[in-house]
Amino acid sequence: MTVDKTGLLIPRRKALLGTVGLAVAPLAVPHVARAAEPVKVGLLLAKTGQIAGQTEYLANGSFLALEQRNKMIMGQPAELVWLDEPSPQAATQNMQKLVQEDKVCAVLGGSLSSNALAEEAKAAELKIPFVCDNAAATDITGKNCNRYTFRLNTPVAVQSRMLAPYALSYGKKWYHITASYAFGQDILKTSRELLKAAGGTEVGVDEVPLNTADFSSFILKIRQAKPDVVVGGLSAGDLTTFLKQWNELGMKGKIPFVEIAIGDTDIWGVGPEAANGTFTKLWDAFNAKNTPEEKAFTEAYLKKYGKPPADKAWMGWITARSLFEAIDAAKSTDANKIIEALEAWKMPAGDVSYHYRKFDHQMLVRNLAVSVKDKITDKYNYFDVKATLPQNPADLEKIFGSSEEIGCKMT
Numbered sequence: 001m002t003v004d005k006t007g008l009l010i011p012r013r014k015a016l017l018g019t020v021g022l023a024v025a026p027l028a029v030p031h032v033a034r035a036a037e038p039v040k041v042g043l044l045l046a047k048t049g050q051i052a053g054q055t056e057y058l059a060n061g062s063f064l065a066l067e068q069r070n071k072m073i074m075g076q077p078a079e080l081v082w083l084d085e086p087s088p089q090a091a092t093q094n095m096q097k098l099v100q101e102d103k104v105c106a107v108l109g110g111s112l113s114s115n116a117l118a119e120e121a122k123a124a125e126l127k128i129p130f131v132c133d134n135a136a137a138t139d140i141t142g143k144n145c146n147r148y149t150f151r152l153n154t155p156v157a158v159q160s161r162m163l164a165p166y167a168l169s170y171g172k173k174w175y176h177i178t179a180s181y182a183f184g185q186d187i188l189k190t191s192r193e194l195l196k197a198a199g200g201t202e203v204g205v206d207e208v209p210l211n212t213a214d215f216s217s218f219i220l221k222i223r224q225a226k227p228d229v230v231v232g233g234l235s236a237g238d239l240t241t242f243l244k245q246w247n248e249l250g251m252k253g254k255i256p257f258v259e260i261a262i263g264d265t266d267i268w269g270v271g272p273e274a275a276n277g278t279f280t281k282l283w284d285a286f287n288a289k290n291t292p293e294e295k296a297f298t299e300a301y302l303k304k305y306g307k308p309p310a311d312k313a314w315m316g317w318i319t320a321r322s323l324f325e326a327i328d329a330a331k332s333t334d335a336n337k338i339i340e341a342l343e344a345w346k347m348p349a350g351d352v353s354y355h356y357r358k359f360d361h362q363m364l365v366r367n368l369a370v371s372v373k374d375k376i377t378d379k380y381n382y383f384d385v386k387a388t389l390p391q392n393p394a395d396l397e398k399i400f401g402s403s404e405e406i407g408c409k410m411t
Helices: 010-030 051-065 088-100 113-126 157-169 181-196 216-225 237-250 264-270 292-305 311-330 335-344 394-399
Strands: 039-043 078-082 107-109 130-132 147-150 173-179 201-208 227-234 255-261 278-281 344-348 352-355 367-372 382-390
Touching: 039 088, 039 311, 051 237, 051 292, 051 311, 078 088, 088 107, 088 113, 107 113, 107 311, 113 130, 113 147, 113 181, 130 311, 157 181, 157 255, 157 278, 157 367, 157 394, 173 181, 173 216, 181 201, 181 227, 201 216, 216 237, 227 237, 237 255, 237 264, 255 344, 264 311, 278 382, 292 311, 311 335, 311 344
Parallel strands: 039 078, 039 107, 107 130, 130 147, 173 201, 173 227, 227 255, 255 278
Antiparallel strands: 278 367, 344 352, 367 382
């Protein structure tokens, strides 16, 4: 007989069996393989505010790019972690959270230029690859460029040079109405320089705050100034509100309106009766010159969401795709290896290729010059494509400018 821990007597044979049982029990437990840690990529896009109409499509395109890969990167499960960017300060705090708490290996985002300028500085501080999908301020890949930041959208200065001939075709008396933050201020500065070089005159200017609800006083000033053309620099919901009120006050068709970097959602919100203007944009779902991969993307988006992709959906898709493919090529989540892979990434685009220029990390993309159709019969198809700019692909590098011209000194 044997005494157990409680002092009770138990048979010797039972005690031996219990001991054996304890010895062999771990061998009887089936082995459970530990799942691989997912590859995490941050998504930093505004969830509210006047830009939210665009960021919904940017996010949709980004998530679709991951779904088309069966949510796998480097053969491992992958996920996008989406945090808000309600202000430049809050956006940088959320970038830090994505890196330090969520352990992302790279970040996509930057819906507004004011946010993106703060985010790219934070990316350099945190030493994390940051691919900016929407912001257009020239300084992002100009004097503020850094090794960790890549950018898709064509800089304001480049798009302004593309649009200037269309504005000048109406005349040389321009009225500027622009947003009083980085994007609008950049447009105003660049447009004034182009107008001066052409021997033109600025007959009026207004810099308006974000989320302006009533543009009537500005529109009355424009009507009194009698410009040949109005050059806008309003973003997202503010542009939608302006064009609606422009029509309500009987100005549609009276004075031409032009602006760079239009978003489909901006003009969809205006409606077919009030929509008008000539614009630049990066991509159009109805463009017959889209590549086979872009047409497949359009079909996949239509199937998933029940409507064609806005240009912003393509912008989210192409930047996410470039980053996912770069991580695959790097075979690593190491920041330096991802950066090198992004610098080498290319995707065919007809007679050119989408790629990031090594010295400033700016994606070289030909833009479209588009005008609102005279008669809109499809609630998503508002534009006639007037030209692909530059018309000669060989001029693409030149029109984006050299390192010295744009002021990028990357370290």
